[in-house]
Amino acid sequence: MYVTCREGDARRLPFPDDCFDVVVSAGLVHTVGREFGQKTAAAAAERMRVIGEVVKVLKGGGVGMV
Numbered sequence: 001m002y003v004t005c006r007e008g009d010a011r012r013l014p015f016p017d018d019c020f021d022v023v024v025s026a027g028l029v030h031t032v033g034r035e036f037g038q039k040t041a042a043a044a045a046e047r048m049r050v051i052g053e054v055v056k057v058l059k060g061g062g063v064g065m066v
Contacts, residue, residue: 011046013053023054023064 008014010028032050033043054064 010050010053013057015057017056018059020057021059021062023058023062025050025054025064025066029066 006014010025010032029047029050033040033046036042036046051066054066058064
């Protein structure tokens with residue numbers, strides 16, 4: 001098994017749909033949207049956008065851990 005790290009924007013993942021069996025985010029999602037203020041609706045919308053990207057790139061039956 002190989003692990004590759006790539007830099008990018010979690011709100012626009014540069015991967016095709018249904019391409020990963022597992023997606024792991026340790027300490028990222030809660031930092032997204034801080035430019036809007038930590039507890040604002042805009043920040044929450046940005047975090048949900050990240051979750052949507054995770055779901056998009058997971059294969060059917062895949063596991064996302066945040």
